[in-house]
Amino acid sequence: MSPTVRRQNPIPVPARLVSGVTVSIPPSTTGSQPLTMAAADGPADGAAGGPRPVIEVAGLAKRYGEVEAVRGIDLTVRAGETFGFLGPNGAGKTTTIKILCTLANATSGSARVAGFDTATQRDAVRRNIGLVFQDTTLDGYLTAEQNLRFHAELYGVPKAAVLPRMRQVLDMVGLWDRKDSLVSTFSGGMQRRLEIARGLLHAPHVLFLDEPTVGLDPQTRSSIWAYINELKGREDITIFLTTHYMDEAEHCDRIAIIDHGQIVAIDTPEALKASIGKDRVQIQTADDQAAIAALAGTFGLDAAVHEGAVTFSVASGEQFVPRLFTELGIPIRSVSVSRPSLDDVFMSYTGKTIRDAEASGTDAMRQMAARFRGRR
Numbered sequence: 001m002s003p004t005v006r007r008q009n010p011i012p013v014p015a016r017l018v019s020g021v022t023v024s025i026p027p028s029t030t031g032s033q034p035l036t037m038a039a040a041d042g043p044a045d046g047a048a049g050g051p052r053p054v055i056e057v058a059g060l061a062k063r064y065g066e067v068e069a070v071r072g073i074d075l076t077v078r079a080g081e082t083f084g085f086l087g088p089n090g091a092g093k094t095t096t097i098k099i100l101c102t103l104a105n106a107t108s109g110s111a112r113v114a115g116f117d118t119a120t121q122r123d124a125v126r127r128n129i130g131l132v133f134q135d136t137t138l139d140g141y142l143t144a145e146q147n148l149r150f151h152a153e154l155y156g157v158p159k160a161a162v163l164p165r166m167r168q169v170l171d172m173v174g175l176w177d178r179k180d181s182l183v184s185t186f187s188g189g190m191q192r193r194l195e196i197a198r199g200l201l202h203a204p205h206v207l208f209l210d211e212p213t214v215g216l217d218p219q220t221r222s223s224i225w226a227y228i229n230e231l232k233g234r235e236d237i238t239i240f241l242t243t244h245y246m247d248e249a250e251h252c253d254r255i256a257i258i259d260h261g262q263i264v265a266i267d268t269p270e271a272l273k274a275s276i277g278k279d280r281v282q283i284q285t286a287d288d289q290a291a292i293a294a295l296a297g298t299f300g301l302d303a304a305v306h307e308g309a310v311t312f313s314v315a316s317g318e319q320f321v322p323r324l325f326t327e328l329g330i331p332i333r334s335v336s337v338s339r340p341s342l343d344d345v346f347m348s349y350t351g352k353t354i355r356d357a358e359a360s361g362t363d364a365m366r367q368m369a370a371r372f373r374g375r376r
């Protein structure tokens with residue numbers, strides 16, 4: 001649209017928060033380019049035309065020799081969404097994210113990120129995205145600050161803007177007071193937090209996180225999620241992440257479940273869980289047999305005693321429980337309602353649990369081969 005967008009604000013916070021005009025810091029190999037970007041390809045999310053999808057993927061496929069890593073994926077991610085790719089090891093998550101980040105070529109199909117084509121407009125895609133990958137790419141013999149300054153240089157962040165922005169992102173991940181420490185002295189969780197800070201330094205439109213918490217202990221995983229959730233509240237950003245942790249997928253606005261290179265289901269976690277069935281209700285009563293008879297007689301429900309409680313399924317447990325108290329006619333001592341989990345969802349769409357899928361021999365072999373090739 002407009003030929004050139006000049007960055008007005010010296011601090012590289014997302015410019016959309018400042019001016020309402022979509023601009024971003026241009027890529028730079030010298031670190032000294034003027035603060036302009038060629039916008040002939042159009043802005044990232046169409047300031048005039050309303051929000052466009054930030055990620056658009058159509059018929060995407062990727063083959064590595066005999067291996068069909070990605071087999072025809074279609075999806076759209078809207079601005080501001082946290083979108084998760086949930087699937088077992090070897091499902092094609094990293095391959096997809098690499099194509100979106102311009103680090104791998106698709107065999108067929110297309111992908112656009114921030115309005116730019118990942119195959120033909122790589123530079124434009126790159127300056128609009130931040131990456132946090134599974135394997136760390138920090139330099140352990142440099143300090144946290146030096147790592148960030150190096151990144152700022154690569155992305156051409158204006159010199160005067162580096163310090164305030166660095167402070168902002170390091171504060172966010174709780175590492176400002178450790179900026180002078182060597183990264184090699186950081187724990188795994190601190191390194192991951194620093195990588196998230198680095199991925200955000202140049203104020204990207206889209207942050208890609210490939211298995212952001214894999215290998216971290218539960219406490220660190222939950223603190224990383226606290227940072228990601230805080231980030232969503234603070235920056236105008238779209239997050240695309242991959243995970244094979246069910247609980248992690250619960251943090252996403254929408255998830256795609258991917259298995260063997262194909263999306264088998266895509267929706268909000270709640271809707272996916274609702275789609276596969278009913279809630280499970282368990283009640284403790286003064287007289288279980290009478291309760292079972294009353295459930296059948298009053299509500300037409302088929303109940304039985306499991307795990308010491310009268311157990312049955314209903315479409316919406318929360319809404320049913322109040323009726324139960326008023327209409328059952330048998331004293332109830334306790335009630336528990338449980339929802340289907342994303343584990344149940346995966347199982348229902350693929351016929352196996354995510355762990356079964358990961359244990360499958362062929363995938364394990366492919367994984368090992370890929371790791372071997374990746375290690376130069």
Ligand SMILES: Nc1ncnc2c1ncn2[C@@H]1O[C@H](COP(=O)(O)OP(=O)(O)O)[C@@H](O)[C@H]1O
Pocket residue numbers: 064067068069070087088089090091092093094095096363365366367368370373
């Ligand atoms: N560079 C590669 N060469 C050959 N096969 C690969 C390569 N990268 C990934 N694969 C294979 O593609 C499939 C998908 O891998 P990947 O995208 O890494 O899955 P995920 O990230 O979901 O674990 C796997 O079978 C994997 O072994």
Ligand SMILES: [Mg+2]
Pocket residue numbers: 090093094095210211
């Ligand atoms: Mg992966």
